[in-house]
Amino acid sequence: MDNYVVEMLNIRKEFPGIVANDNINLQLKKGEIHALLGENGAGKSTLMNVLFGLYQPEKGEIRVNGKPVTITDPNVANRLGIGMVHQHFMLVEKFTVAQNIILGAEPKGKGRVVDLKKAEKEIAELSERYGLSVDPKAKISDISVGMQQRAEILKTLYRGAEVLILDEPTAVLTPQEIKELIGIMKSLISEGISIILITHKLKEIMEVSDRCTVIRKGEGVGTVNVNETDVDELASMMVGRQISFKTEKTEANPKENILSIKDLHVQDIRKAMMVKGLNLDVRAGEIVGVAGIDGNGQSELIEAITGLRKSESGSIQLNGKNIENLSTRKVTESGVAHIPQDRHKFGLVLDYPIAENMVLQTYYQKPFSNSKVLSFKNIYDHANQLIEDYDVRTPSPQTKARSLSGGNQQKAIIAREVDRSPDLLIAAQPTRGLDVGAIENIHKRLIKERDKGRAVLLVSFELDEVMNVSDRIAVMFDGEIVANVKPEETNEQELGLLMAGSTKEKAGEN
Incomplete structure (x- = not known):
């Protein structure tokens, strides 16, 4: 009998107007890296938020070490040995690494005062044991994104996590940091940690994962052994069609x-x-x-x-x-149009509806405004057309931008910028966080803009993207x-x- 540390059986999660997870099964073996693969908006993060206690499922059962459990919030998940590193880090920039890690689980010394020195010593020992090389005294604002992610991993380990959920962990890392993270994951597995890896980077799945569960449009497609499959099969399972990894284009x-x-x-x-x-x-x-x-x-x-x-x-x-x-x-x-490297800082107003984000550059111009009054009808008609043309998966144009998956946020920005038909299109990391189907479409869009006579400046840390598109x-x-x-x-x-x-x-x- 397989030794499952976590089982998610027939999970269904609904939101108003949408079924995010429909009868999905995922079983994690002890000591494995289990990839969770799917398109942007397929329901991957939702499923893991159910496991971590951020959402409650309408139907289904969760078992930990064979026993049925009810995970009502992240504190319950932590007590069950489940930790999660979110795609967008939950760190206080002005605090040190150690202060962030102990937040909410502070060790007390004499007089109930927080014993920071004790915490720093324990964190340094954990960091060394797992090969994380993080300075507990460093301030978050002074360390790289890769080091911030390591601090998040340490936070879960400090709380006793035996199951670690990594949500798109390589989306914001440099190639060198990705290589280091893969080494860290292998080190964690060797110490008995089990990992669920949410990603749509097929090469990484092939390099580091033991098994892979694929979901498409909220439904489970199947689970495969990674050593018995290839990137072509995984890609077609994910998007439901064959994917071309080589962008076809004529000579410039x-x-x-x-x-x-x-x-x-x-x-x-x-x-x-x-x-x-x-x-x-x-x-x-x-x-x-x-x-x-x-x-x-x-x-x-x-x-x-x-x-x-x-x-x-x-x-x-x-x-x-x-x-x-x-x-x-x-x-x-x-x-000039600009697809920014940091979509949250420069690309979106997260608490605005996605429709209003799509006119951030043009809201003061006709037909969206007569210089004094906004025409919300025209704004929302325009947004509906872009949502359809660029396959932005959102319950409605009124949905707040922060509620969309990272990939769909990116599609909305690309739709807004390309639609303005600029003379110069600057695309900085345009496919960061996108699945292979969306990447294929974005590359075709960039080439289409080139063929219309636009100038395109592509800045990317993905060498295969630079080689393929430029x-x-x-x-x-x-x-x-x-x-x-x-x-x-x-x-x-x-x-x-x-x-x-x-x-x-x-x-x-x-």
């Missing part, structure tokens, strides 16, 4: 310069120079991909182009007119463009070396 026919950047210098918030004399052109009818390791000035470059950050010197021209240091609205009105690749290192290469004349190894600071000649020798 670039014309006049749309974006021209000369000798640009941009500082970050700490006044460190992150963009150092950068030069870059993007022409009408081409996709230029920027490849680089995170932290080499890509974010500051995008923010300078879009008006989110002042540049120190140099010029940014759009259609021959200078746009550096203009307001964000002026840049937008000049013909007509030309600009490699960015230490605030500069250090090489321009054609995708058909390079490979991921050479790009990786260039991104690490190697010269074109040395990279080609390896």
Whole structure:
């Protein structure tokens, strides 16, 4: 008989107007990494929120170590040894790692005072045991996203978790951090922890998972042994059709310069120079991909182009007119669209309905406004059309943006930006958090915009995306463009070396 630590049997979860989970089964064996795969909005996070006690199911049974349980809230889940690391971290930035980890479970010393030193010692020991390498005294605001995620993992382990739910853990990580996280997951398994991994990155499932349960549109499709399947089968199980992993496109026919950047210098918030004399052109009818390791000035470059950050010197021209240091609205009105890297910080007003988010750039223009009064009929008619065209899965256009899955939030932003038919489309991590079906569609959209004569600037940490979609690749290192290469004349190894600071000649020798 299989040794299941968690069983979710015939789970049904409903929300007003939608069945999120319909009769789903998932059984987690002790000491395995079990992937939960599905499209954006398929119900993966909802199912795990049921297991963690954030939602109560309408029907079904949950068993832990063979015994039926009722999980009414996360505290009950914690007592049963179940911990969850959410896609968007639950950390207080001004607190240290240790203060965040013990929050709500503070060890008391004499006089009922919190014994922080004891907590820091225990956390340091846990960190060393599982190979997490986190400094308990570091402030959250001072550490990388990858380290913040490790702090979240430590928080669950500190509370005695034996079952760990990881919700899209690699969505915000660099390739190096992903590699390190996979090592951490394997270390956790070797210590007897069981992991449920929510993801739609098929390569990661194949690399790290033992079994995979697939759900589609809220219903269970099946569970497979990963060593007996492949990415093609998993992709077709997930979306219900064959997926092409190679984007078909004709050869680019670039014309006049749309974006021209000369000798640009941009500082970050700490006044460190992150963009150092950068030069870059993007022409009408081409996709230029920027490849680089995170932290080499890509974010500051995008923010300078879009008006989110002042540049120190140099010029940014759009259609021959200078746009550096203009307001964000002026840049937008000049013909720039921006799919931002951080959709929550720059892309959405989370407590606005999704329909109103779709006119954030144009609400003051006709037909959405007559300069004094908003036309909500036109706003919602427009949103309904975009929701249909871009397959944004939402109960209604009135649904608040924060209620949508991360992937559907991203689709809404892409719909809003592409629909404006900009001269320059800046796409920063446009497929972050999207499933393979949605990625395929977004890549086709970018190529379609290129074929309409738009200039597209793609910034991505996914090398296969840059190689697959770009007509030309600009490699960015230490605030500069250090090489321009054609995708058909390079490979991921050479790009990786260039991104690490190697010269074109040395990279080609390896």
